[in-house]
Amino acid sequence: MTETTPxxxxxxxxxxxxxxxxxxxxKNAKSIQIGxxxxxxxxxxxxxxxxxxxxxxxxxxxxxxxxxxxxxxAGFNDADYLLxxxxxTENQNxxxxxxxxxxxxxxxxxxxxxxxxxxxxxxxxxxxxxxxxAIDQLNxxxxxxxGLEYVEDNGGxxxxxxxxxxxxxxxxxxxxxxxxxxxxxxGILLGxxxxxxxxxxxxxxxxxxxxxxxxxxxxxxxxxxxFDKDIYKLQRLKSTLGFPLITQVIDSENLPKALQEATVxxxxxxSDSGITPCVVTEEMVxxxxxxxxxxxxxxxxxxxxxxxxxxxxxxxTINKYGITHYCVPNIPSLVSKTSSLAISNLITSFVxxxxxxxxxxxMLWQGKSFMKGVYCYKGHVTHTLIGKLFKKPVKDIxxxxxx
Numbered sequence: 431m432t433e434t435t436p437x438x439x440x441x442x443x444x445x446x447x448x449x450x451x452x453x454x455x456x457k458n459a460k461s462i463q464i465g466x467x468x469x470x471x472x473x474x475x476x477x478x479x480x481x482x483x484x485x486x487x488x489x490x491x492x493x494x495x496x497x498x499x500x501x502x503x504a505g506f507n508d509a510d511y512l513l514x515x516x517x518x519t520e521n522q523n524x525x526x527x528x529x530x531x532x533x534x535x536x537x538x539x540x541x542x543x544x545x546x547x548x549x550x551x552x553x554x555x556x557x558x559x560x561x562x563x564a565i566d567q568l569n570x571x572x573x574x575x576x577g578l579e580y581v582e583d584n585g586g587x588x589x590x591x592x593x594x595x596x597x598x599x600x601x602x603x604x605x606x607x608x609x610x611x612x613x614x615x616x617g618i619l620l621g622x623x624x625x626x627x628x629x630x631x632x633x634x635x636x637x638x639x640x641x642x643x644x645x646x647x648x649x650x651x652x653x654x655x656x657f658d659k660d661i662y663k664l665q666r667l668k669s670t671l672g673f674p675l676i677t678q679v680i681d682s683e684n685l686p687k688a689l690q691e692a693t694v695x696x697x698x699x700x701s702d703s704g705i706t707p708c709v710v711t712e713e714m715v716x717x718x719x720x721x722x723x724x725x726x727x728x729x730x731x732x733x734x735x736x737x738x739x740x741x742x743x744x745x746x747t748i749n750k751y752g753i754t755h756y757c758v759p760n761i762p763s764l765v766s767k768t769s770s771l772a773i774s775n776l777i778t779s780f781v782x783x784x785x786x787x788x789x790x791x792x793m794l795w796q797g798k799s800f801m802k803g804v805y806c807y808k809g810h811v812t813h814t815l816i817g818k819l820f821k822k823p824v825k826d827i828x829x830x831x832x833x
Contacts, residue, residue: 460789462781463493465528466516468500471535473742475503475766476773478532478552483774485514490782493517497525505767530790532777536560536577542567550574550790552777555805555816556730557704558740558759562820568806574790578773580813581780581803591700592638593772598727598761599642599698603650605756605764606694606723609747618693622651630691632657634680634709634734635698636667639727643696648673655688658699659707680709690718697726697734704815706731720752730759794831801827808833 464487466479477500479487484494494516498508508518519525526544531537531551536559545551548571555577568575578590603620610618622628631647631654633640640656644667647654655676658664664677678684689695689710695718699706706728715724715737726738733740737750741757743764748755762769780800784790794801805813810825817824 460784461491461493462530462784462789463495463528464781465525465531466494466496466500467522467525467531467533467541468497469503469534470538470541473744473763474535474760475743475763476534476760476770477501477504477506477766478534478770478773478777480504480771480774481506481510481514481516482771483778484511484516486778487781488515492781495519495525495528497522501770503766504770506770530781532781534773537564537568537575539564539567542571542573545571545573547571548573550576552576552578552780554578555580556759557732557819558730560816560820562822565806565811565816565820565822569809569811572809573806574804574808575806576800576803577805577813577816578776578803580805580815581776581800589776590773593776594762594769595638595698595700595727596642597765597769597772599639600646601761601764602639602643602696602725602727603646603652605761606725609723609754609756610693620650620652620694628653629693630654630688632688632692632695633698634658634696635700635728636660636663636677637698637700639698639700640696641667641670643698644671644675648675657682657685657688659709685709686714686717689714692718692722694723694725697724697728697738699734700728701731704731704819706734708732708734708736710735710737712736715753716751718751718753721754723754723756725756727761729757733757791831794827807831 488494496511496516496518498518498520511518523544526541527546529549533553536553536555537551551573581590583589607620620629628651631652633643633654633656636656636658657678657680659680661679668675668677701707715735724735726733726735728734729738729740738755738757739748740759741748743758746756746758804827805816807827808830810830811817811822812825812827814824
């Protein structure tokens with residue numbers, strides 16, 4: 431048993447710190463210094479690692495260095511991280527010098543310039559966040575870059591996309607209710623009120639977002655129809671939900687009519703190619719009834735409405751043809767604490783395995799599913815989607831790992 435410091439004894443007496451650190455005994459275990467920078471974007475409220483997750487990593491032999499105020503917008507203050515055993519610093523460069531950086535947004539050119547050659551970063555790698563120049567700089571420094579959106583689990587699912595979709599899906603109807611309720615002279619309550627005809631909801635897509643929206647709509651008594659290009663996905667959704675649901679293929683002639691009768695239209699079509707198919711044309715939007723609300727959840731992949739334009743949490747809506755468009759790419763940031771805890775759970779599991787296998791590269795060999803999230807390695811683009819989006823040559827990461 432390790433000796434405790436007087437400060438730790440005081441904390442223990444107050445019931446603040448009661449857990450002892452686990453012994454770091456595995457012979458090939460490798461301690462990793464992890465940096466948690468403050469997000470540069472004012473529109474990003476999440477933090478990639480919670481104090482609870484930091485404490486777990488530290489108790490397993492790792493070091494965590496957090497930039498001052500990094501967790502404040504997610505409800506975590508610097509004291510929370512200090513009590514977890516992390517170091518907190520105002521020196522941004524010190525954080526970015528850590529061998530492993532974990533953050534939400536893709537790194538900017540300025541952030542990449544602070545990283546050491548050969549280090550690693552785990553972050554989002556959305557099309558609207560990355561740039562061709564950033565990829566070039568990552569490769570110039572031979573940074574190992576992992577995109578959370580592209581990481582797969584052993585079942586072939588995308589855990590980060592799935593958990594964020596689950597959160598976004600649960601937020602869609604509350605967002606719609608607030609926007610429709612606050613319309614001056616035209617306040618609308620989404621739900622089933624005695625004697626009042628229910629409002630119509632159209633969902634484009636049948637994935638995780640659609641599932642959460644459909645569940646909430648069903649319990650609220652909202653009439654809905656779900657459209658998708660893939661009939662098998664529609665069948666899966668009906669089977670998963672377990673209640674009657676009107677489903678149709680997008681190519682059906684019924685789509686324009688359903689859109690014109692809808693009060694709320696949710697775009698939740700995601701594509702494996704990284705670019706959402708645009709299924710609702712500008713002409714179709716122009717023919718919608720005035721006051722209709724569009725929520726384009728897949729705007730980070732381009733959106734499925736031709737009239738969609740990316741907005742932000744401060745100014746979340748735009749109006750075209752009398753139709754309100756809500757096109758915020760990071761909807762889960764509205765519930766930043768919940769989202770941060772969910773993300774931390776995913777990342778912590780990976781980092782713990784990384785330490786026990788000897789390092790990130792070793793973990794890539796053993797965790798082939800996580801290997802699929804790597805988009806830059808040893809100076810090369812290694813993800814076909816990133817290569818296609820930014821017109822970069824792609825090399826097989828397994829071949830690079832052998833060198």
